[in-house]
Amino acid sequence: MVERHYLIGTAGHVDHGKTELIRALSGIETDRLREEKQRGISIELGFAHMLLPSGRKVGIVDVPGHEKFIRQMLAGASGMDIVMLVIAADEGIMPQTKEHLDILTLLEIPRGIVVINKVDLVDEEWLELMEEDIREKLKDTVFHDAPICRVSAVKGLGIDALKNEIDKLLSEVECKSSSGPIRMPIDRVFSIQGFGTVVTGTLQSGTISLGQELLIEPGEIVAKVRSIQVHNQKVKDSGAGQRVAVNLAGVEVAEVERGSVLVSPKVFQVGNILDLSLHNLPSSVKPITQRQRVRFHLGTTEILGRIHLLNHDELPPGQNGFAQILLEEPVLAAPGDRFVLRFYSPTQTIGGGKVLGVADFKKKRFKENVLDQMRIKDLGDPLELLEKEINEPRSFEELLTCLQINAEELDKRITTLKNNNRVEIFMEDDTKLLWGIEEAEKWRRSLIEVVMNYEKQNPLRLGISRGELKTRLGIQWTNRRWQTVLEQGAKYNTYYLKGSKVQTTEHAIMPPLIAKRLQELSGRWESFKLMPPDLQAGAENVGISKNEAVEYAQYLCEIGEWIHIDQLYYPQKEIEGAQTVLTDFLKKQGEIAVSEVRELLGISRKYAVPLLEYFDQQKVTKRVGDKRTLC
Structure with missing residues (x-):
């Protein structure tokens, strides 16, 4: 069984007890800087880990709550499976709590728990009123139906119940893909004497292994994995969802900036212009205007840029639109990435949304053909859209029609899938067919199950006829495609073709x-x-x-x-x-x-x-x- 990895984090106003809560859950002190200990607040990201009652291993990110350190909070929120919104029982929802809520909504963090901390400081009646007030203020946010846990991190009250609630929510979390390309936004970079450059981050996808040659982007800096640590333990490899420290050979600390990304070569795009699906927060007091200078946050990256609206003169609060951002520095981005925008000055969260892709040029405004392409991209990650279409065998021409893109763009997407072993390509006469590997393997398993059941029920028949199998599977393909797909599967020796019959590799036991x-x-x-x-x-x-x-x-x-x-x-x-x-x-x-x-x-x-x-x-x-x- 593949080991699953999870990451949870905190959000909330400064001094509401996020760091103390993590200490109570894990026994680990996440404030590591002298200044943090002196001031009693988190400035940089802190990390811990714990073992839940179910046996799940969980990484924990402690993010700063102070308004001056929202950048660190944004960096920490990347890749979280669950967020604990920490609210002090004696103060309730404060201004910074609201901004954290806006950010979590824009980043589409899937699950959350409201943790009312410091319950030892108030009486039961106050606590009941506070919980009612919190529920009312969260009703239009991502936490509208989140469970509420009452705790005192200092005295250890309610900690076991909170762990059980985390366990329960994690049982619903989908496993991050450890089989795709490597992508790890870097949130710390430092040097250790005798070892060299070390970078840390949350591995969003793929598996990092010893000896791998990776790139640091932007910049195409080649680096080789010398050693890996997870939770302060040396490991041979690490999978998606884990907090990872990677010792890199061939790169100097000065070459790596926080906000860079450790990735597999030749997979992701880097550019200064991104296509966006943009949302202006309802809480914003002003519209987002054409050419407005903003702070663009993506993963651990913060870059200045200007908004180029494509279907609005200005985007009012609470509205959605299509736009581009013209960045002052290049960034690595992929379709589907979530981003946050903040005012250039004063720094305040105003909106965010979804990256639709890296663009080669600045697009013309109010052009219907441009907007049509943006709408298609907004339906999902272009690679995901392609993979959805190749959940059954499709020809190149069929894909051009259904995706409404040009041949060059389709070729790029197919090449990316090929490089990551995510597509199977074979010939139907002179026509090239594409089929997602996972879907192809799943389909063949279903086919084998049907054939096996047939052989069990009819042990004298030594397989099922191709025609009857097609009917039983509910296949609507042309007969030529059906025969081509059958012959392709037989090449993997998962089943046999004998004349007009399909047979399993191991026949049913004769009664x-x-x-x-x-x-x-x-x-x-x-x-x-x-x-x-x-x-x-x-x-x-x-x-x-x-x-x-x-x-x-x-x-x-x-x-x-x-x-x-x-x-x-x-x-x-x-x-x-x-x-x-x-x-x-x-x-x-x-x-x-x-x-x-x-x-x-x-x-x-x-x-x-x-x-x-x-x-x-x-x-x-x-x-x-x-x-x-x-x-």
Whole structure:
């Protein structure tokens, strides 16, 4: 079983007890800077880990609550599975709590828990009023139906209940993909004497392994993985969702900036212009205007840029629109990434949204063809859109039509999927077909299950016909595509194609009664040698009904024990023996008549004529007048 990794974090106003709460949960002190300890507030990101009652290993990010350190909070929120919104029982929701809520909404953090801390400082009546007030103020946020846990981090009250609630929510979390490309936003970079450069971050996707050659972007800085640590323990590799410290060879600390990203080579794009789906927060007091200078936050990156609105003169509070951002420095971004915008001055969160892609140029405003392309991109990550379309085999031309993109763009997406082993490509005559590897493997498993069940129910049939299998799977493809897909799957030896039938690699176990009847039927036929009886009459003598007789006979033919010749079934070894006798005779005598065949093989004319016609078909003999010679 693949080990799953989870990351939870905190949000909330300064001095509401986030760091103390993490200490109570994990036993780890996350304030590591002298200034943090002196001032009693978190300035930089802090990290801890804990083991939940279920056995899940969880990383914890402690993010600063002070308004001056929102940048660090944004960096920490990247990649979280659950956020604990910490609210002090004696103060309630404060201004910074609201800004954190806005940020979490814009980043679409999927799950949250409201933690009312410092309950030891208030009485029960106050606590009830506070909880009611909190629920009312959160009703239009991502925390509107989040569970509420009451704790005192200092006294340890409610900590076990909180752990159980975290465990419960994590059971619903989808596992991050450790099989895709590596992507780790860097939130710290430092040097250790004797080891060199170390970078830390939350691994968003992929698996980092010792000896890998990776890139630091922007800048295409090549670095080799020298060592890896997870929770202060050396490991050989680390998977998506883990907090990771990576010791890199071939790169100096001065070359790496916080906000850079450690990635697999030749996968992600870097650029100064990004296409955006943009949302102005309802709480904003002003519209977002054309050419407005803003602070752009993506992962651990903060870059200044100007907004280029594509379908608005100005974007009012609470409204959505399409835009580009013209950045003052390049950034690594992928479609689907969530971002946050803050005013250049004063620094205040005003909006955010979703990256639709890296653009090559500044687009013209209010152009319908431009907006159509933005709408298509807004439906999802272009690679995800492509993968959704190749959940069954599709041709290049079909994909161009359904995705409404040009051939060059489609080629780029296909190349990315190929580089990450996410697409299977094969030919249907002269047409290239594409199929997502995960979907192809899932489909073949379903096919095998259908064939296996059929073989179990019909052990004498040795597989299912291609036509019946197509019907049972509900396939609507053309017959040519169906045959192509079947043949492609057979190349992986997950199932066999034998003539018109599809068979599993391991046939169903033959039921004892059927196996006994087969043995008796086969033995009876051997006793008749080259003069077998009528099938139905002969089968009845061993307890096989007339309706079942043909199925038994076909099975024996398929496994090579019998041969079907002109309404009669012969043991294979008897036919082989007859062929040897006949061939030896013809080598010496040159020709043979039907009457001589009867005497040679000891059979009547009823059997001699069909046998000779069979040998003619097999190119063993040929008819010349009333006689046969060797071919």
